Amino acid sequence: MIARVTLEIALRKEFDYLIPPGLTGQVDVGSRVQVPFGQRKVLGCVTALAEESAHTRLKPILKVIGAQTLVTPKILKLARWIGDYYCCAPEVALKSVLPEAVRHEQAGWRELLYVRALPFSGELPKLAKRQKDVWHIIEERRELPLKELLELAQTTAVTIRRLEDKGLVSVAPQISERDPYGREHILPSQPLPLNDAQAKALAAIKAAMNGVIEAEGDKPALVSRTEALAHLHAVGGPHNSKADEPVNGKKTPARTFLLHGVTGSGKTEVYLQAIAYALEQGKGAIVLVPEISLTPQTVERFKARFSSGSLQTLVAVLHSHLSAGERHDEWHKIRQGRARIVIGARSAIFAPVEPLGLIIVDEEHEHTYKQQEAPRYHARDVAIVRGQMEGATVVLGSATPSLESFYNCSQGKYTLLRMIERADDKKMPVVRIVDMRQTLRKGTSTPIFSPQLKEAIAQRLDRSEQAILFLNRRGYATILQCPLCGFVAGCPNCSLSLTFHRQEQKLCCHVCAHTEPVPPVCPNEKCRNPAIRYSGLGTQRVEETLAKLFPHARIKRMDSDALKRKDDFRRILGDFRVGKIDILVGTQMIAKGLHFPNVTLVGIIYADLALHQPDFRASERTFQLLTQVAGRAGRGDVEGEVFVQAFTPFHPAIQYARRHDFAGFYEQEIGFREQLKYPPFSRIALLTLKGRNEEKVKFSAEHLKREVEKALGGIKDLVLAGPAPAPLLRAQTYYRYQIMLRARRMTALSKSLAELTRAIALPEDVTLSVDIDPADFG
Numbered sequence: 001m002i003a004r005v006t007l008e009i010a011l012r013k014e015f016d017y018l019i020p021p022g023l024t025g026q027v028d029v030g031s032r033v034q035v036p037f038g039q040r041k042v043l044g045c046v047t048a049l050a051e052e053s054a055h056t057r058l059k060p061i062l063k064v065i066g067a068q069t070l071v072t073p074k075i076l077k078l079a080r081w082i083g084d085y086y087c088c089a090p091e092v093a094l095k096s097v098l099p100e101a102v103r104h105e106q107a108g109w110r111e112l113l114y115v116r117a118l119p120f121s122g123e124l125p126k127l128a129k130r131q132k133d134v135w136h137i138i139e140e141r142r143e144l145p146l147k148e149l150l151e152l153a154q155t156t157a158v159t160i161r162r163l164e165d166k167g168l169v170s171v172a173p174q175i176s177e178r179d180p181y182g183r184e185h186i187l188p189s190q191p192l193p194l195n196d197a198q199a200k201a202l203a204a205i206k207a208a209m210n211g212v213i214e215a216e217g218d219k220p221a222l223v224s225r226t227e228a229l230a231h232l233h234a235v236g237g238p239h240n241s242k243a244d245e246p247v248n249g250k251k252t253p254a255r256t257f258l259l260h261g262v263t264g265s266g267k268t269e270v271y272l273q274a275i276a277y278a279l280e281q282g283k284g285a286i287v288l289v290p291e292i293s294l295t296p297q298t299v300e301r302f303k304a305r306f307s308s309g310s311l312q313t314l315v316a317v318l319h320s321h322l323s324a325g326e327r328h329d330e331w332h333k334i335r336q337g338r339a340r341i342v343i344g345a346r347s348a349i350f351a352p353v354e355p356l357g358l359i360i361v362d363e364e365h366e367h368t369y370k371q372q373e374a375p376r377y378h379a380r381d382v383a384i385v386r387g388q389m390e391g392a393t394v395v396l397g398s399a400t401p402s403l404e405s406f407y408n409c410s411q412g413k414y415t416l417l418r419m420i421e422r423a424d425d426k427k428m429p430v431v432r433i434v435d436m437r438q439t440l441r442k443g444t445s446t447p448i449f450s451p452q453l454k455e456a457i458a459q460r461l462d463r464s465e466q467a468i469l470f471l472n473r474r475g476y477a478t479i480l481q482c483p484l485c486g487f488v489a490g491c492p493n494c495s496l497s498l499t500f501h502r503q504e505q506k507l508c509c510h511v512c513a514h515t516e517p518v519p520p521v522c523p524n525e526k527c528r529n530p531a532i533r534y535s536g537l538g539t540q541r542v543e544e545t546l547a548k549l550f551p552h553a554r555i556k557r558m559d560s561d562a563l564k565r566k567d568d569f570r571r572i573l574g575d576f577r578v579g580k581i582d583i584l585v586g587t588q589m590i591a592k593g594l595h596f597p598n599v600t601l602v603g604i605i606y607a608d609l610a611l612h613q614p615d616f617r618a619s620e621r622t623f624q625l626l627t628q629v630a631g632r633a634g635r636g637d638v639e640g641e642v643f644v645q646a647f648t649p650f651h652p653a654i655q656y657a658r659r660h661d662f663a664g665f666y667e668q669e670i671g672f673r674e675q676l677k678y679p680p681f682s683r684i685a686l687l688t689l690k691g692r693n694e695e696k697v698k699f700s701a702e703h704l705k706r707e708v709e710k711a712l713g714g715i716k717d718l719v720l721a722g723p724a725p726a727p728l729l730r731a732q733t734y735y736r737y738q739i740m741l742r743a744r745r746m747t748a749l750s751k752s753l754a755e756l757t758r759a760i761a762l763p764e765d766v767t768l769s770v771d772i773d774p775a776d777f778g
């Protein structure tokens, strides 16, 4: 027998190997194997078995890794799809489906020495006092790690050996499973009663899980123009994909749901009960949550529900804060079928849950679901494809759905489920927009607090209520600038100004992490002005100004600079929850899913910060962020109030967010997308060339453009833009040029692109990357 193997070294090719007699029956599709390659031994994955090979003199497989095939045939198929669709080599796609800790040659189980009591008959042999004490502990526990015993009994290994000699105990290595949440004490929870909207949503999801396809979901309540548009596109319009694109509702139209639920509408309870139903059907579930929202609180809610009762199962957690060992053990709990529910960030979509009944993608609009390095997959879109491949129901949840997903509902590709009332009957917070241009006119060059916000904060402090202040920029000041000669401190590696961090007295680059000391005078030789100034605003400066305005307030800052240790995040939130902090200042880290009943005020310092990014999704991102942040206010008994400070207060993204009007925002934004032929009315492939020599990169980009025109000229409706310098031309010492391709369908485009990128000759020090459906244009 022959095994076809994809090697881990990047070769974009599969190789045939002999299965030696000694390994007969052990090698299967999905097995991880070690094979000879030239002089080396390399790891790979078996992707097919065959009777014969076109090649002669095949070398034999050296060994098989792991007792079980690590990549199941279903995951292998998914990896193949990722390679094809996202235009990357199969070995790159395959690598992403197994956690690093699982791919290693050595099994990653942790073995500890365990002491175990042995059965004995008759009298207990004569023991010294000390030996007797130790024996009593072992007798009571029956079995425990040696290390723990030594600590417990305050004794040495010699004593234990004596007991072993007397035939009372055995000491042997044993696998000790790591449990990242082993120290938590989790109280079991019961299903909560559902309100009408929740019950309706759950019923629709359950029906789909039963294979019943509901004819009628909620049609999006849109005004006529959009509906007309939607109708137009339904008849042969763009995005009417035929095969293999992440969004193809045609095969199983009612299996993908978009659960549009406002903040506090009780989405999680619907998820929990849908998962329970999957378990009842003998199937498992995957829950994707953005890394930043994967707090212990979130994990506990899932663990609590399934920790006991007839549906009891292990809930495995996969995210980047686990140690390699913990990740290894969690993954194997899933592969062995002991954990039937997986909750995790992006890559948890590859968890080998089988059979899979349900995939939930919470906060589906989050762009962190898109991986920034190859394979550049979007976990939400992979979820939809995996759902189709395995017949699993997919639920995308969000308070601010992505335009793409909402559009797919209007196309009948997804079924829309709406929960527009807060489950707790709390009112939506009142949102007040403050025109910062007025504050600017009255005085300082960088106004931070409008009189209105200042007043509101003072009120909250008087009433012992809490406030959250939000600014999506860390550091103290954006730039260090000389008012005399105009010098701006820039990063030597990136085309970006450095941010001033006052507490550390340093200038930092937020792209490459370069830091340098603050110059005492203007570095310009001819100027040397000592009065060099900071302008712009970051969270550090908000915190400092706040402390001056309200000297008695207890203020804490939460951003990546403030969090130094692993548990800082949890500790600060814990302090805030119990009222040890009055005002929390932070970046987007505090925008998500946090629930504090005593917070009655949210202040957004500069709402238009993200509006002027060179990205067609800038408005959408701003709308989403404002809605999310505003949702933090008024989750308790007192009505919440939100102050949105903005320099462009009449921008639609800000105005629609003020009225909590998703449908209104959608309608105006989708019109703009259609006019300019941006997604969802097209699909984008972004080609980026990078290298240290700008001229060479530019020249290569021109060459690439000509090749693209030659190779892809036949693709209908192809729009080519560029080459142009990337918005951030130089990052980490590399110059970057981009070409943007837009087409109605991606499948043909990515196929031709894969061929082109394999064939094209580029200078050695210029690299090309392809990003399909990019989330970021930086």
Ligand SMILES: [Zn+2]
Residues within 6 Å of the ligand: 482, 483, 484, 485, 486, 487, 522, 523, 524, 527, 528, 529
């Ligand atoms: Zn100067």
Ligand SMILES: [Zn+2]
Residues within 6 Å of the ligand: 491, 492, 493, 494, 496, 509, 510, 511, 512, 513, 514, 732
């Ligand atoms: Zn830099």
